[in-house]
Structure formats: C-alpha cells, structure tokens
Amino acid sequence: MQSLARSSRGFGPWRIPRRALVGVATIGVALLLWWLATSGLRLLNPLRLPSPQEVWAAFTQISSGQGYGGATLWQHAAQSLWLVAKGFTVAVITGVPLGLLMGWSRRAETLINPIFLLLRPIPALAWIPLAIVWFGLGDTGKVFVIWLTAFVPSVINAFTGVRNVDPVLIAAARTQGASTAQVIRHVVIPGAMPLIFTGLRLSLQASWTTLVAAELVGAFFGLGRVLNVAGQDIFPGMILVGMAAVAVCGAVTTWLLGRVERRVLAWRPAV
Amino acid sequence: MSEIVFEGVTRRFPLPKGGDFLAIDRIDLTIEEKEFVAIVGPSGCGKTTLMRMAAGLDFPTDGRVLVGGKEVKGPGPERAVVFQQFALLPWKTVRENIGFGLMCKGTPKAEAEAAIARYVDLMGLTGHEDSFPHQLSGGMQQRVAIARAYVMQPAALLMDEPFGALDAQTRIVMQEELVRLARRNPRTVIFITHAVDEAIYLADRVVVMGRKPGRIIETIDIRPLREDGGWEALPIEEVMDTPDFTHMRSRIWKLLKAREQERPAVPAPTPAPVPAK
Ligand SMILES: Nc1ncnc2c1ncn2[C@@H]1O[C@H](COP(=O)(O)OP(=O)(O)OP(=O)(O)O)[C@@H](O)[C@H]1O
Numbered sequence: 396m397q398s399l400a401r402s403s404r405g406f407g408p409w410r411i412p413r414r415a416l417v418g419v420a421t422i423g424v425a426l427l428l429w430w431l432a433t434s435g436l437r438l439l440n441p442l443r444l445p446s447p448q449e450v451w452a453a454f455t456q457i458s459s460g461q462g463y464g465g466a467t468l469w470q471h472a473a474q475s476l477w478l479v480a481k482g483f484t485v486a487v488i489t490g491v492p493l494g495l496l497m498g499w500s501r502r503a504e505t506l507i508n509p510i511f512l513l514l515r516p517i518p519a520l521a522w523i524p525l526a527i528v529w530f531g532l533g534d535t536g537k538v539f540v541i542w543l544t545a546f547v548p549s550v551i552n553a554f555t556g557v558r559n560v561d562p563v564l565i566a567a568a569r570t571q572g573a574s575t576a577q578v579i580r581h582v583v584i585p586g587a588m589p590l591i592f593t594g595l596r597l598s599l600q601a602s603w604t605t606l607v608a609a610e611l612v613g614a615f616f617g618l619g620r621v622l623n624v625a626g627q628d629i630f631p632g633m634i635l636v637g638m639a640a641v642a643v644c645g646a647v648t649t650w651l652l653g654r655v656e657r658r659v660l661a662w663r664p665a666v
Numbered sequence: 667m668s669e670i671v672f673e674g675v676t677r678r679f680p681l682p683k684g685g686d687f688l689a690i691d692r693i694d695l696t697i698e699e700k701e702f703v704a705i706v707g708p709s710g711c712g713k714t715t716l717m718r719m720a721a722g723l724d725f726p727t728d729g730r731v732l733v734g735g736k737e738v739k740g741p742g743p744e745r746a747v748v749f750q751q752f753a754l755l756p757w758k759t760v761r762e763n764i765g766f767g768l769m770c771k772g773t774p775k776a777e778a779e780a781a782i783a784r785y786v787d788l789m790g791l792t793g794h795e796d797s798f799p800h801q802l803s804g805g806m807q808q809r810v811a812i813a814r815a816y817v818m819q820p821a822a823l824l825m826d827e828p829f830g831a832l833d834a835q836t837r838i839v840m841q842e843e844l845v846r847l848a849r850r851n852p853r854t855v856i857f858i859t860h861a862v863d864e865a866i867y868l869a870d871r872v873v874v875m876g877r878k879p880g881r882i883i884e885t886i887d888i889r890p891l892r893e894d895g896g897w898e899a900l901p902i903e904e905v906m907d908t909p910d911f912t913h914m915r916s917r918i919w920k921l922l923k924a925r926e927q928e929r930p931a932v933p934a935p936t937p938a939p940v941p942a943k
Pocket residue numbers: 679680687689707708709710711712713714715716750880
C-alpha cells in the first residue's frame with residue numbers, strides 16, 4: 396500500500412505509477428533507437444537485425460489467415476501452450492508427491508536418490524534425440540522431454556520443503572493427537588508449500604526451454620517450428636516474432652502460476 | 667492416572683565432533699496426580715528437555731519416564747504441551763489452531779466450536795478468530811498456544827515458559843486465571859518458568875534445577891505457606907508482599923546463585939580435545 400502511494404504521484408486524475416511511466420519511456424526510447432539503427436540511419440544490415448516495420452509485417456502475415464510454417468501464430472502458440480501444459484502437469488503430479496515422499500521417509504530417499512544422481516548430470520536437451528527415436532516427431536516425445544526436465548526441480552524443492560518444516564510444528568501436532576496422515580496433510584504439506592511453488596516456477600521455466608528446443612529439432616507445429624523455419628528462410632523479422640511469442644506465452648503462464656501461488660499461500664506474511 | 671514419574675533419568679546429546687553432552691544427570695522426581703509443579707533454573711539446565719521427555723517427544727538415555735504408571739512411548743493428547751516457541755501452525759487461523767486437537771480427535775463440529783469459543787473468550791482473543799498467527803502480537807500468539815492446550819481438557823499440562831512473551835499486566839491476569847482453572851479443574855501440571863515469583867505463586871512444589879550437568883538442586887513444598895497465609899483469598903500483588911513470600915523468593919534466589927558461583931565463571935573443564943585426524 397505504502398510503496399504504491401509513494402510511487403504514484405499526481406499525474407493528473409489517472410495516477411499512473413511512476414515506475415510504469417518510466418518503463419514505457421524506456422521501451423519507447425529503445426524502439427526509437429532500434430528504428431534509427433535499422434531503417435532510420437541504415438547502420439545495420441537488415442539481414443542481421445530487421446527494422447520495426449519488417450517485424451510488424453512478419454507479425455501481420457503470421458497472425459492472419461496466410462500463416463507461416465504451416466499454421467497461424469495462434470495455432471502455433473496454442474500447440475506450444477498445450478504441450479507445455481501437458482508436460483508441466485505430468486511433471487508436477489509425479490514430481491511433487493515423489494519429493495514429498497523422499498522428504499518424509501529416509502528410506503524412500505535412500506532408495507530413489509541413486510537414480511537421481513545418475514540421471515541428473517544428463518542435460519535435458521541431450522534426451523531429445525532419444526525421444527525422437529522412441530516417439531517420433533509427434534507430441535508424445537516432446538511431452539516426455541518436458542516431463543524429464545520439469546520433473547527434477549519439482550522433486551528437489553518438494554523434498555527440501557519437507558526437510559525444512561520446523562520439527563517443533565510436527566511435535567506440536569503429535570502432542571495434539573494428530574495421526575501420521577494428519578501430520579502430513581496439515582503440517583508437512585502446507586509447510587513445504589512455499590518451496591513447492593519455487594519448484595513449480597523453475598519447472599515451468601524448464602518446460603518452456605525444453606519445448607522450444609524440442610520443436611527446433613523437429614516439429615510440425617509450434618513456436619519452435621516458427622523459429623526453425625524462419626531461420627532456414629533467413630527471415631529475421633519472423634524470427635523476432637517467434638521469440639516475442641515465446642516470451643509472451645512464458646510470461647502469461649508464469650503470471651497464472653503466480654496467481655495460484657498467492658491464493659494458496661495467502662497465510663504468509665507479506666514481505 | 668496421570669502421575670508423572672522420572673526415574674533416574676539421564677539424557678546425553680551426541681556432540682557434532684564426537685563424544686556426548688550430559689544435558690540431564692540422573693533426575694528422580696515424582697509429580698503426584700493433580701499436583702502443580704513449577705521448575706525453575708538457569709538457561710540450558712535442561713528444563714525443556716525434561717518436559718519433552720514427559721511429553722514423549724524425547725527419550726532418556728538412561729532411566730525411565732512413567733505417566734500414570736506406564737512408560738512414555740510417545741506423545742498423546744492427554745498430555746497437552748505449551749511450547750516455549752508457541753509452535754502455532756502459520757497456515758491455520760486462530761480458530762483452526764485452537765481446534766486442531768479437537769479436529770484430530772474427531773470431536774463433533776458444534777461441540778468443538780463451542781469449546782473454541784469459550785477459550786477464545788477466556789484468553790481475550792475475541793475478534794481475532796480468523797487471523798493468522800503472523801497477524802498477532804507475540805503475547806497473543808502465546809495465548810493461542812495456551813488455549814490450544816486447555817481446550818483439550820488434558821489430564822496433564824506441560825507448559826514451557828507459557829507466560830514468557832506476555833506483558834506484566836496480562837501475565838498477572840493469566841497467572842490468576844491459571845490458578846482459578848487449576849482450582850476448579852485440578853490436573854497434573856509441569857510449569858517451567860524463569861520467574862521465581864510466578865513459580866512460588868502458582869505451584870504446589872517448586873523444583874530448583876542447576877546446570878552442567880542439569881540436575882535437581884532442591885524441591886520446595888509451597889503448600890504449607892499458601893495454606894497458612896491464606897493466599898488463595900488474596901490478590902496476587904498482596905501475596906507477593908507477604909513476608910513468607912519474600913523469604914521464599916530470596917531462598918530460591920540464593921539456591922540459584924550459589925550453584926552458579928560454586929563453579930568457575932569460565933566454561934567448565936571439558937575433556938581434552940581429541941586431535942582431528
Ligand atoms: N536436540 C539437542 N541436541 C543437542 N543438544 C541439545 C538438544 N536439546 C537440548 N540440548 C542441550 O541440552 C541442554 C539443555 O537444553 P534445554 O533446552 O532443555 O534447556 P532449558 O533449561 O530449557 O533452557 P532455556 O531456559 O534457555 O529454555 C542445553 O545445553 C542444550 O544445548
């Protein structure tokens with residue numbers, strides 16, 4: 396509240412936060428410099444960095460019925476979002492419970508940890524060729540690779556979250572007659588929740604990175620496919636459109652996750 | 667049924683560098699059914715450790731702890747604990763924290779609500795039922811922790827500095843309230859405190875502990891003083907002004923002080939360090 400009041404000074408009746416104004420101004424200046432460097436003063440080769448107009452033209456082309464790389468921007472984006480949603484969800488519903496189990500039970504940790512230590516050093520992207528061999532260029536292989544990468548941060552953070560639950564809270568619940576199931580449900584899981592969400596955010600980021608990489612290697616649709624085709628066509632305007640679309644999709648999913656987090660962790664003191 | 671017996675209880679904690687630390691050394695103590703025993707002693711003398719063993723959260727290295735004649739194997743709702751660090755669940759509201767034990771027990775909702783409302787009122791928490799612990803002051807959090815213990819109607823109450831975070835006025839109100847509750851509905855109580863006044867005013871017996879190693883220096887029966895002095899009929903500040911009370915206070919102070927002076931102020935000699943590797 397206070398920081399809001401401080402940052403929004405009287406800019407007429409709208410009271411736009413000053414930070415937002417500064418942000419808009421910075422972007423405006425950057426756009427102007429971009430325009431000057433490309434079509435304004437022709438300082439840069441347009442095949443290296445396209446002008447704003449070219450990017451706009453690429454955007455109108457791909458977002459209209461004409462499309463690019465076999466579909467419109469919206470179809471590509473929907474395909475990518477759908478795959479990220481699937482891979483991320485599968486990773487979370489497998490990874491979080493596994494992390495909770497390993498955090499709660501030393502025996503489970505001893506049993507499962509070696510597999511982890513074995514698989515973790517393999518960069519996720521190194522799995523892509525194997526995934527293509529196993530599943531082809533369709534959706535399944537991509538969901539599989541996303542799952543592999545997004546799974547790890549979910550497990551590790553759920554695990555750490557459980558280990559960080561204050562033992563006094565568990566003791567207190569036990570003295571009030573809580574069963575093990577009640578301790579897990581009312582103490583351990585809520586106590587681990589802040590770190591679980593940290594894990595989910597990392598998993599989501601990993602999902603996008605992996606998806607784009609997988610689509611770059613081979614895909615029929617998707618934002619990575621747009622980037623791949625535009626690269627082969629040497630179409631810098633379209634490359635920038637693809638990059639921006641990935642950024643927007645990533646930001647939207649991160650924002651959605653943040654909203655869920657704020658609701659679930661409403662009990663936390665505001666920092 | 668809820669008599670608490672410590673039989674030659676010793677507790678050693680392993681030290682990170684090997685060897686162990688003797689936290690409690692052969693303590694024998696019997697707390698009769700419905701007796702109120704206060705434990706005073708310097709920081710680190712093992713008061714919390716002793717209480718945790720009665721609660722079933724920690725176990726003796728040697729000796730036994732018996733409650734109602736049975737060796738303590740783990741915690742149970744018939745022995746309610748008020749923790750030094752409150753230990754409220756940060757993600758549950760005041761109401762949910764107070765009602766947690768009742769919920770675990772499966773108490774019918776209406777009955778639980780009524781019990782919670784009674785203790786919310788008694789502890790002066792009205793209007794904060796739906797607050798989260800971090801929205802309360804330290805003293806209010808402590809009152810929630812106390813309410814959470816009382817609401818279970820336990821046979822034994824184990825309280826670790828339950829009034830430590832309260833201001834002087836609230837503390838007096840709570841002390842008088844505790845005396846009232848204890849009279850109306852007597853139960854076995856272990857009450858740990860740093861405040862000698864509080865111990866004398868509340869307890870049937872005061873156990874004075876010393877440290878290095880943690881042990882009992884003396885156990886003092888307060889009941890004769892209370893009965894002769896008619897303390898029950900007097901307000902707390904008048905009780906604290908009676909000569910009996912002030913004598914008792916200085917006697918306990920001397921016990922605490924003598925034990926500290928008896929030993930060098932520098933750290934007690936430790937076994938010669940084992941050279942690393
Ligand atoms: N889990 C543990 N591991 C190692 N040492 C411990 C452990 N718990 C307690 N101790 C040690 O045992 C001694 C007694 O601790 P305890 O918490 O019982 O003291 P206390 O009398 O309650 O002190 P205070 O008045 O400060 O609360 C201390 O020296 C402490 O360092």
